Every structure is written in structure tokens, then in C-alpha cells.
Amino acid sequence: MTGAFQASLLGLDEELGVRPLGGAVRRTVLDHGAWIDVRRGWLSGADTLFARLTEVVPWHAERRHMYDKVVDVPRLLKFYDEGETLPDRVFDEAMRALDAHYQEELGEPFRTVGLCFYRDGRDSVAWHGDTIGRGSTEDTMVAILSVGTPRSLLLRPRGGGPSIRHDLGHGDLLVMGGSCQRTWEHAVPKTARPTGPRISVQFRPRGVR
Numbered sequence: 001m002t003g004a005f006q007a008s009l010l011g012l013d014e015e016l017g018v019r020p021l022g023g024a025v026r027r028t029v030l031d032h033g034a035w036i037d038v039r040r041g042w043l044s045g046a047d048t049l050f051a052r053l054t055e056v057v058p059w060h061a062e063r064r065h066m067y068d069k070v071v072d073v074p075r076l077l078k079f080y081d082e083g084e085t086l087p088d089r090v091f092d093e094a095m096r097a098l099d100a101h102y103q104e105e106l107g108e109p110f111r112t113v114g115l116c117f118y119r120d121g122r123d124s125v126a127w128h129g130d131t132i133g134r135g136s137t138e139d140t141m142v143a144i145l146s147v148g149t150p151r152s153l154l155l156r157p158r159g160g161g162p163s164i165r166h167d168l169g170h171g172d173l174l175v176m177g178g179s180c181q182r183t184w185e186h187a188v189p190k191t192a193r194p195t196g197p198r199i200s201v202q203f204r205p206r207g208v209r
């Protein structure tokens with residue numbers, strides 16, 4: 001794995017687990033029926049999870065057609081569909097905590113875990129909504145847990161308009177909800193600054209991608 005992540009020295013002996021959601025979640029209501037929730041420092045023991053994921057996940061590179069060319073996807077990936085054994089038990093704990101907090105509003109459980117590895121500032125994800133599945137037609141939720149080097153997640157309305165920046169730090173949770181996947185787009189832009197690795201963990205309901 002390229003790049004070394006400077007572990008937060010005080011957090012190395014923290015137990016791996018999730019802290020309460022409840023009143024610690026801050027919601028921002030966006031236009032067109034979308035919203036964003038942020039819970040800073042949701043994960044304790046984030047150093048431990050980061051180290052484990054770099055070691056045990058069978059990361060793979062992908063190539064995609066872009067117009068008339070085949071290009072490298074600028075990040076490493078791994079997707080765990082429902083029923084697959086997850087690389088760490090804390091993901092099950094995290095999903096059950098998200099279910100307890102969001103089930104009434106979401107109406108179904110979170111079921112899949114997508115992972116992205118951003119090796120350095122050259123890795124990124126371009127503007128998109130998670131619209132491969134039901135997110136293109138229905139309100140849904142995508143919950144993102146971020147570990148490693150902080151990166152900016154940007155959001156902008158699909159029709160155009162100013163973008164909103166969230167700097168996602170080690171252990172932070174951001175949840176995109178309502179119509180966010182079809183009326184807004186999100187991106188993690190490249191950065192020219194020296195940037196260590198980051199792992200993004202996306203929890204989604206069935207049929208959302």
C-alpha cells in the first residue's frame with residue numbers, strides 16, 4: 001500500500017467501536033428535498049480500523065471507458081454485497097447503529113458496504129450521484145464513514161449552483177439523504193497538497209449504488 005498514514009498518537013489504544021448518534025448528528029437541509037447529516041468523531045479506534053482495512057481488504061484497481069478511451073479509476077475499490085462477510089465486525093455494529101437511528105425515516109436497513117481507498121491527493125472521485133440503482137428515482141440514504149487523512153467532499157445541485165464543502169476527518173460520518181443522489185452531485189476532488197491516504201466506507205440500502 002502506498003503512503004503512510006500518520007496515526008493520531010492519542011487514539012492508538014482506543015477501542016474500535018461507534019459512539020452514539022442521537023443528539024450528536026447535525027442536519028443541514030439542502031434545496032430540492034435533499035439533506036446532509038454530519039456526526040464528527042463517530043468512530044472510536046479509527047487508527048485500528050484504518051490499519052486493518054489496509055491489510056485485509058482485497059483492494060483492486062478498475063479501468064473504465066471514458067468517451068473513446070479506457071482510463072484508470074483514480075482510487076482502489078472493494079464492494080461487499082449483503083450477506084458477504086465484512087472485513088471488520090465494527091461494520092456490522094455501525095450498520096445496526098445507523099439502522100436504529102435512521103430506520104423510521106429510511107424504512108429499510110442499510111445492507112451493503114462499499115470501500116474506496118484514496119492513496120494520495122491524486123486519487124479522487126468525479127462529480128456524480130449514486131444513481132446506478134434506486135437512487136436515480138427514489139429518496140434514499142448513503143452513509144459515509146471516513147478514516148485516514150481528511151479530504152473534502154463537495155456537493156452541488158445537479159442543475160448548477162454553488163458547491164458546499166465538508167472536510168471529512170478521521171472517524172467522521174456524513175449521511176446524504178432525501179433526494180440527494182438524484183438532485184445533487186458529490187465529488188472528492190484531487191488536491192495538489194501533500195496528502196496521505198484515506199479510506200471511505202459507504203453504507204447503502206439494498207438496490208442503491
Ligand SMILES: O=C(O)CCC(=O)C(=O)O
Pocket residue numbers: 114116125130144153186188200201202
Ligand atoms: O469518498 C467518498 O467519501 C465518496 C465516495 C463516493 O461518492 C462513492 O463511492 O460513491
Ligand SMILES: [Fe+2]
Pocket residue numbers: 128129130186
Ligand atoms: Fe458517491
